[in-house]
Amino acid sequence: MLMRFFLFLLHAVLCVSLSVPVFAAEKTVVLASLNWPPYTGTELPGQGASAEVVRAAFNAVGYDVEIRIFPWVRAFNEARHNLDVAGYFPEYKSVEREKYFLFSDRIGKSVIGLVERSSAPVHWDEVADLKKYLVGVVRGYVNTASFDSMVKAGEIRVDESVSDLFNLRKVLAGRVDMAVADINLFNYLSNSDEQLSSRKGELSVNPHLLGINDMHVCFRNGRTGEKLMKAFNAGLQLIDVNGIQQAYFNELYENISK
Template identity: 45%
Template structure:
């Protein structure tokens, strides 16, 4: 009994001397990329909901500001800004950023006209088609290398919505797009009339992982480690399923 009382007294004194860990707020940039991120989406989208859950379990908060994609990335690189990173992003080789563990999966495919499906086996087979891409988006290593070298004909636009319209109008043969993004957009009033004309090509380009890109400095590494520890304590797949894979959304 005496030992138990002494232990309780020591704990109380320890609690007074060392206050509880302070809750901090991680500030990131993102873009309107439904259903993964967006200010008006439920829980601001699946990627943001997952990241917030990982931070909350670690006792911290998340604040996200939304910008066009190129600006969201640029702001995260500025040493004078409060932003320590941006998301959701695919992994790529860079010295500016380090990446969290996965915050979800992104099935990347090609939207095409149902009446004119693309036939290909290897990515190089796509060189005979003109593809729509979104400016400054990372696609796949092989495809991006072919685009840079000039062997893959592409037309770059500023949004997935524009690419969908161009495919429907026959201005490009197909466009690179996330499968879940396509299904979400084709349910919206402005694009719904195009849904019967379009489909995802039967062959995916990749089933990619999504990450948070943190600024490559001490503070960025600190927050990356906090997020990773939080991700290990939540069920990322279950959260993603609740927010993404419902109704008629198909990922394969």
């Protein structure tokens, strides 16, 4: 009888020890992202402002988050093809992306502008006015619907780079007339990149903004993605998205300026 009791106890312990890692794995979400400061990046505190928002929202509903930073194109492909990765962020909404992903509620806003040489400002009123210029863009990025549709139609000439930093350096060197960039990203790179900061004032944001985009987490289409998106959206309702992002920016820029 005593032996049977010990065998039962051993079986129970083994069942519990085996079930705990499985449960923990189910409560950890793996997401892909890219180096896109100050929103995401390997060298940023907490991996960036958007990463802090995503982590807080998931934590609020009992999930842990693992964020893997890749070059942009790989981040997208990891989220689309690697079943260990549930999605990626931050992303703007687009019809093309909605073929493969479910978009969460808003995790922040991105103000999109055109960075130009201060000595050669561009005057434009409508997107069509940009046809006569060469515009720097990042390969694979969504920008704004009107701009992207004209680029796709071949009506606006663009020069592609692999990153925003390369784009801004091209503007500085006069290789392109302007570059599409998020304003917070431009401000961050203008203060943190040695080449740009040493020539601060030579680049500026055109006063006519290209647009304002909401940012989202993209979850892979399917039952699991839908479950995670619903949980994440519920978590977003429990946190102060704008407050977390603004507090992050305030501290980040204060440290950069020291």
